[in-house]
Structures are given as C-alpha cells and as structure tokens.
Amino acid sequence: MMGSGKTTVGKIIAEVLGYSFFDSDKLVEQSVGIPSVAEIFQVHSEAFFRDNESEVLRDLSSMHRLIVATGGGAVIRPINWSYMRKGLTIWLDVPLDALARRIAAVGTASRPLLHQESGDPYAKAYAKLTALFEQRMDSYANADARVSLENIALKQGHNDVNVLTPSAIAIEALLKMESFLTEKAMVRN
Numbered sequence: 001m002m003g004s005g006k007t008t009v010g011k012i013i014a015e016v017l018g019y020s021f022f023d024s025d026k027l028v029e030q031s032v033g034i035p036s037v038a039e040i041f042q043v044h045s046e047a048f049f050r051d052n053e054s055e056v057l058r059d060l061s062s063m064h065r066l067i068v069a070t071g072g073g074a075v076i077r078p079i080n081w082s083y084m085r086k087g088l089t090i091w092l093d094v095p096l097d098a099l100a101r102r103i104a105a106v107g108t109a110s111r112p113l114l115h116q117e118s119g120d121p122y123a124k125a126y127a128k129l130t131a132l133f134e135q136r137m138d139s140y141a142n143a144d145a146r147v148s149l150e151n152i153a154l155k156q157g158h159n160d161v162n163v164l165t166p167s168a169i170a171i172e173a174l175l176k177m178e179s180f181l182t183e184k185a186m187v188r189n
C-alpha cells in the first residue's frame with residue numbers, strides 16, 4: 001500500500017544484497033518526462049500512468065540482481081504479476097492507521113489518489129486507504145511473502161508498529177525471502 005515503506009525498505013534491502021535498486025514511480029517519471037507522479041495524473045490520467053507503470057515493470061522483469069519498489073497500485077493489473085513473478089514478490093503489510101499517520105506527516109501532495117484540499121489529513125487519508133485496501137487486499141495476498149509489521153512488533157515485544165525502524169523491517173523481509181526460497185528448493189528436491 002502507499003506509504004508502507006517500499007521505497008525506504010527496498011533501498012536498504014538492495015544495499016544489503018549488493019543489488020541495484022529501482023523505484024518504478026521514478027522510472028515512470030523519467031520515461032514520461034514529467035517530474036512527479038502527481039503531475040502525470042494531472043496532465044494525463046491514472047490510466048496513462050498505469051500503462052507506463054506496466055511498461056516499466058515489463059522492462060525491469062528481464063533484469064537480474066535488482067530490488068524493485070513498485071507503486072502500491074501495481075498489483076491491480078494482472079499483466080503486472082506476470083512481470084513481477086520473474087522475481088520474488090513481497091507484500092509489506094502495514095496497519096492502515098500507521099499508513100495514514102505517515103502519509104499525514106509527509107502530506108498527500110505526492111500521492112494523487114489520497115490528495116485532498118481540506119479536512120483533517122489523517123482522517124481523510126485513513127478513509128481513502130481503507131477503501132483502496134478493500135479493493136486490493138486479495139491482490140496483495142498474491143505475493144510470495146508477506147512482511148507484517150504487526151508480527152514483527154509482536155516478535156520484538158512491542159505493541160506499537162510505529163517504533164519499528166526501516167532496518168528492522170528490511171531484516172524481516174530478508175528472512176522471509178530466505179524462507180520462501182528454502183521452501184521452494186525443498187519442494188523441487
């Protein structure tokens with residue numbers, strides 16, 4: 001989901017593995033020649049953005065040793081899964097209240113689907129995120145591995161996901177990737 005930390009945590013994972021890092025939103029901005037996703041939505045449309053997002057994911061899918069932070073909406077097009085499945089897919093599962101809190105803190109200007117001119121930023125973000133999550137949750141569940149911030153917090157003895165650092169989340173993601181690959185190897189042998 002938007003604000004779950006894909007870009008932040010993805011960069012750390014790439015650094016640890018010595019892989020390249022790509023953010024699909026950035027690549028779409030570069031290929032369209034417009035410096036922000038919000039402007040691409042404004043000047044063109046969401047559909048135009050989604051077409052370009054699919055093209056970017058297709059191009060990335062033939063590359064090796066890379067971590068890709070997709071946009072949160074990449075899961076909605078089935079064709080994108082055929083590209084993402086060339087690698088291992090991770091769902092960064094963050095409670096909606098924590099997402100709304102983060103997004104309210106940085107503002108919604110860069111996230112056009114959540115942008116609003118007036119009202120309480122937290123309440124508006126929470127309401128829109130809830131509606132988006134209802135539409136998308138089954139798609140997120142298609143991922144090979146789920147990294148749940150609630151589970152990491154429980155494991156660490158906290159009851160607040162907001163204390164979890166991006167590095168702690170990256171470590172959990174690496175462990176989940178290792179388990180997924182080990183299980184896959186066991187099934188094969």
Ligand SMILES: Nc1ncnc2c1ncn2[C@@H]1O[C@H](COP(=O)(O)OP(=O)(O)O)[C@@H](O)[C@H]1O
Nearest residue numbers: 001002003004005006007008102106164165166
């Ligand atoms: N573990 C975390 N704890 C607190 N804030 C975080 C954490 N991970 C990311 N953030 C902040 O949340 C916002 C959204 O993160 P970002 O990596 O851009 O998410 P995404 O790419 O999934 O939309 C950013 O302001 C980022 O600094």
Ligand SMILES: O=C(O)C1=C[C@@H](OP(=O)(O)O)[C@@H](O)[C@H](O)C1
Nearest residue numbers: 001002003037071072073111112
């Ligand atoms: O969830 C979505 O539909 C979107 C998520 C955004 O990326 P982040 O998830 O990195 O914010 C960006 O692709 C666009 O604003 C649409």
Ligand SMILES: [Mg+2]
Nearest residue numbers: 006007069070
């Ligand atoms: Mg991002």
